Amino acid sequence: MRETKKDSCRDDLLKGSEIEYKSEVVTLNKYILQLLNQYSMKTFPFLYALIFLFQWRAIAQDGPPLRRVLELKVKPGAGTDGAGVVWHPGQRKYYAAMAGQANFPLTVYDEKGMQLTGDRLVTMTNLRGMWYNPNTKTIQTNGFATFGWREYDLDIDGIPEGIKIIQQGQHQPGLDHVGTYNPVADVLYFLDTEEGMRLAIYSMKTGNTRYNLTLHLQKVSELISEEEEDTDDEYNHTNALFTGIQNMEIALLNMTQKRIEFYNLNGLMTATRALPPETIPEGTLNFAYANGIFWLFNKAQRQWDGYK
DSSP, X not given: OOOOHHXXXXXXXXXXXXXXXXXXXXXXXXXXXXXXXXXXXXXXXXXXXHHHHHHHHHSOEEOOOOOEEEEEEOOSSSOSEEEEEEEETTTTEEEEEEESOTTSBEEEEETTSOBOSOSOOBXXXXXXXXXXXXXXXXXXXXXXXXXXXXXXXXXXXXXEEEEEEEEOSOOSSSTTOOEEEETTTTEEEEEXXXXXXXXEEEETTTOOEEEEEEOBTTOOOTTSOOOSSOOGGGBOSSOOEEOOOTTOOEEEEETTTTEEEEEOTTSBEEEEEEOOTTOOOOSSSOEEEETTEEEEEETTTTEEEEEO
């Protein structure tokens, strides 16, 4: 597909923000070390003040608490876990699916959350994540184990009527991992918790692994040492979300603290948003991002609750 000028600018902006942030941290770190080696004890108070100011600047920003703005009700039937939510900007519709089997429900909604489809529409694949691809203007999916990556065919009304394979076989670190798509880099991210918390990054074109990105949980600066306490079990460990927000590209669901944490493409935490106290986050699946809204599947009410 031919790269447009707009796509190129977005790519440069994304890479530029990553390089600029990392360069700023590394440069200041080296500068402080040089000063510590060069000057006498009399200068230490100044240097400690400099370090304090930088660390204060690097503290992750707590945004305003999230509030529920929309709900997508799923009709009674098969499945207990939500696989994903997608917003199609061309159709101006939401698509929400259940995880588990290829005959589990897929539901289409209008922009206000009104259901547009009945009980007969199913996922046609064993879903583990779905996304809108603006490069192809299609809804695509990742499947359990060897179900692979697929793409829905929509009818004239925007309702899925078929599905085709775009990458066959397993293209993810584990059987149950959920894919999230970065359209600028044209890659899929999968949260890999086998050794700490990291993103396994796969090329959309080839289906092959490109590299891994370590997520430094709750760490906001390279000047701050890693926490010794193991915090991995605080998080939903199948889902990481790509937001497309500069310096807040990756979102993780912290179940213990009932908040969403944002990480940049250097793996450092840059912001947090608190969920309402009554929210019940799940440890696997049931977490999505679409149309600027974070979605958590409410098992008790059998609905996707949207927070913004």
